[in-house]
Amino acid sequence: MTVPHDELIEELKKREAEALGMGGPEKLAKRKAQGVLNARERIDYLVDPGSFIESGRYARSSRAEVKHKTPADGKVAGFGKIDGREIGLVSNDFTVLGASSAVINMKKIKHVKQVAAKRGMPLVLLGESSGARMPDRMGSAGRAIIAQDATEYQRLREAPWCSALLGQCYGSSTWYSAMSDFVVMRKGAIMAIASPSVTSIAINKPIDAETLGGWKLLTGVSGLADMAVDTDEQAIDAIKRFLSYLPSHNMEAPPVHPVPAGSDEACRNMLDIVPESRNKVYDVRKVIAALADTGSSFELKERYGKSLTTMLARLDGRSVGFIANNPLFKGGALDADACQKVTSFMVLCDSYNIPLVYLVDVPGFLIGLEGELRGMPGKVINWMNAMTLVTVPKITVIMRKSYGQAFINMAGGRNADEVAVWPTADLGFMDPAVSVNVLHGVRYQDDPERFETLKAEVERDTSAWGLAELYEAQTVIDPRDTREYLIRTLEVHRLRLKNGVGEHLLRNWPTSY
Numbered sequence: 001m002t003v004p005h006d007e008l009i010e011e012l013k014k015r016e017a018e019a020l021g022m023g024g025p026e027k028l029a030k031r032k033a034q035g036v037l038n039a040r041e042r043i044d045y046l047v048d049p050g051s052f053i054e055s056g057r058y059a060r061s062s063r064a065e066v067k068h069k070t071p072a073d074g075k076v077a078g079f080g081k082i083d084g085r086e087i088g089l090v091s092n093d094f095t096v097l098g099a100s101s102a103v104i105n106m107k108k109i110k111h112v113k114q115v116a117a118k119r120g121m122p123l124v125l126l127g128e129s130s131g132a133r134m135p136d137r138m139g140s141a142g143r144a145i146i147a148q149d150a151t152e153y154q155r156l157r158e159a160p161w162c163s164a165l166l167g168q169c170y171g172s173s174t175w176y177s178a179m180s181d182f183v184v185m186r187k188g189a190i191m192a193i194a195s196p197s198v199t200s201i202a203i204n205k206p207i208d209a210e211t212l213g214g215w216k217l218l219t220g221v222s223g224l225a226d227m228a229v230d231t232d233e234q235a236i237d238a239i240k241r242f243l244s245y246l247p248s249h250n251m252e253a254p255p256v257h258p259v260p261a262g263s264d265e266a267c268r269n270m271l272d273i274v275p276e277s278r279n280k281v282y283d284v285r286k287v288i289a290a291l292a293d294t295g296s297s298f299e300l301k302e303r304y305g306k307s308l309t310t311m312l313a314r315l316d317g318r319s320v321g322f323i324a325n326n327p328l329f330k331g332g333a334l335d336a337d338a339c340q341k342v343t344s345f346m347v348l349c350d351s352y353n354i355p356l357v358y359l360v361d362v363p364g365f366l367i368g369l370e371g372e373l374r375g376m377p378g379k380v381i382n383w384m385n386a387m388t389l390v391t392v393p394k395i396t397v398i399m400r401k402s403y404g405q406a407f408i409n410m411a412g413g414r415n416a417d418e419v420a421v422w423p424t425a426d427l428g429f430m431d432p433a434v435s436v437n438v439l440h441g442v443r444y445q446d447d448p449e450r451f452e453t454l455k456a457e458v459e460r461d462t463s464a465w466g467l468a469e470l471y472e473a474q475t476v477i478d479p480r481d482t483r484e485y486l487i488r489t490l491e492v493h494r495l496r497l498k499n500g501v502g503e504h505l506l507r508n509w510p511t512s513y
Helices: 005-020 025-033 039-046 103-119 139-143 172-178 196-203 209-213 215-220 232-244 266-273 284-291 336-351 369-373 376-389 404-409 432-440 448-459 464-469 479-492
Strands: 075-082 085-092 123-130 161-170 182-186 227-229 298-300 308-315 318-325 356-362 394-402 418-421
Touching (some): 039 085, 039 123, 075 103, 085 103, 215 227, 284 308, 308 479, 376 404, 418 479
Parallel strands (some): 085 123, 123 161, 182 227
Antiparallel strands (some): 298 308
16 A cells, blocks of 8 residues: 555654654653753754764664653764764663663664774763663573674774763763773762662672762773763863864874964973972972963863873974873872873873873872782783884973982983973982982981082082983973974874874773773
């Protein structure tokens, strides 16, 4: 029987309205009253107007008993543009069965993932999920619909992944966030393997959601989230900004942006930012802000491993990754968290062709029982191993202290393409006062005159000039000229033979470890 066009078009409009209606007006109104965007509003805020093309709008659950209440099967997927650049995206619709993962919606995710990797575009995952859908995953039949893709959890970093945690995030939202290059969460959102109720039963004691997987834990203790913000809009803005530093895929150089007027001025005040005395602290983020193009600094993992700062920024309009010791926290001594933080940042920058700048003022590694219990030697060597595999340009500027093994880890010697030192650089094995005590057993309070004599002896061969004379530093620069030096040196070391593309030897390094 032939069905008239009008009837078919009406059926299309009806099904389209059902899909766009998501979980129904009552659930959508509740979210609006909470000040939380729904899945489609999040997409509208993320992508350029009119650029979204949906994939799987008319998909529904494969189970007959719930098919009628699963528009788009709880996950809105497709493609759009951010600032004119293509992206793939998945936005979980919590109003439809808690955006639980099931056969059909996981097919949608797989398709968007594959297209993003094959066609060279970032993948954005707007997460909010109750986990696996039941009873779909129960029993032997449930086993037959999972583990059907051996590469589902493989990351080769062909293109950037970004994840936003925007509510309850269990199951796939957790796994894909742990695999992403950038994770931002809205305060009040939760990410964990299982919900508080399930976890409470498993451990036989009550546990609240924030303790289990709240923003303070994820940004400050586990480091699985790069930042926390107050609203959905701020989270999506953070994703847009993060992507502005990165190429669409790993076979092109990062985009170049206009240089704001006056970007050269702040560096002229560098002597006011960094104290003369190596024992006085300062915030290295102010140093980076003075070096970078005005307003271009974007810090990752600010609350995690705080003695070391990892910052995306721009120099002369080009993306660069800053790795900088921060004496404001633990005197800049490197702990286990700092080691993991810097390693993941090197992997990020090398995978997406972003040169690295090391700003050094480090008293060494933070020694003690806690570090040993956390496998500190392995983390130090993970750092070194990753750094030997970095193929983007590495420029090191030693500002003040560079002691012990940390001299090597902070890209000293031939671990960098170029090493510059400020006249204030101190290249001892450890703090001179401590050295006198360790080497000679003399304390200042016991014999001040001999202590000062021995201290001067220890300090004699630790100056910037000594390193430059040995050509272990390629130059000594006025701190106020550092921005100019970095811009010019990065021009010299640009990967022009490969159009700004590195070798990506770290592309399969674990995203979480």
